[in-house]
Amino acid sequence: MHALHAGADALMRRIGRDVLMAHFQKLEAGQIEEKAPDDYVTIADKESEALLIEGLTALLPGSHVVGEEGVAADASLILRATEGAAWIVDPLDGTGNFAAGRTPFAMMVALAQGGVVQAGWILDPVGGRMCHAVLGGGAYVDGQRITARPTGGAQPIGALATRYLPDDVRxxxxxxxxxxxxxxxxxxxxxxxxxxxxxxxxxxxxxxxxMPWDHAPGALFLEEAGGRIARIDGKPYRLGDDRPGLLAAASPQLWDEAAERLFG
Known part of the structure; x- marks a missing residue:
């Protein structure tokens, strides 16, 4: 896994530099498309995913890639996320921010085997921070192992993405x-x-x-750091289960308290 990590890290950093940062704040109008209302794709997404497919499959012969833009072109590809050795790829997460010329945005990759995520990587191309996790092996930021820590505030600080919630749930x-x-x-x-x-x-x-490319790398990173992510009803998050609704927290205790508060 160490050699695989080194290869994925180097590949992502190179694409982040040569593609994402090369296009950042330099996009022309014709290089941005709207796939759906408020759902954008840019030339950088497409170039990044093509290079990730080439590089990741070379790193692990016999593997395949399930990428956000590939699935946008052929929805049936998402079924392959739980088949064999699958790289789950978001070539440019935060495309709306990127297209508007602002941060944050990221590149995210996970490696799954038979539907179980084995490793994940999240690169911030602007600051160069690489978050990495290995199943059963911990979570790391730029090579240093970390443990999730709560904010310590009088009340928990929650980033609640209510925009997509059904009206009654919101x-x-x-x-x-x-x-x-x-x-x-x-x-x-x-x-x-x-x-x-x-x-x-x-x-x-x-x-x-x-969607798997949004959560597979981060969910592993959070849980390996000691946090918790689960369905709103407490069932584990699993690759291939794309039902809506996920609650994540910096610790299992915070998760339990938040689930009771918000949905109990």
């Missing part, structure tokens, strides 16, 4: 959190939100959409 969550959870701005980038949970910036995060 109203209930906001009412239940008032006076009990300090609401933080969301970064519109899962590749930034997961590090915030592990590094003491936020205590909680609520996600509604659960």
């Amino acid at each position: 109203a209930s969550v906001m009412a239940r959190s008032e006076g009990h959870i300090t609401i933080a701005d969301i970064p519109h980038c899962a590749g930034e939100q997961y590090p915030r949970l592990a590094l003491g910036t936020n205590d909680l995060a609520l996600f509604w959409r659960a």
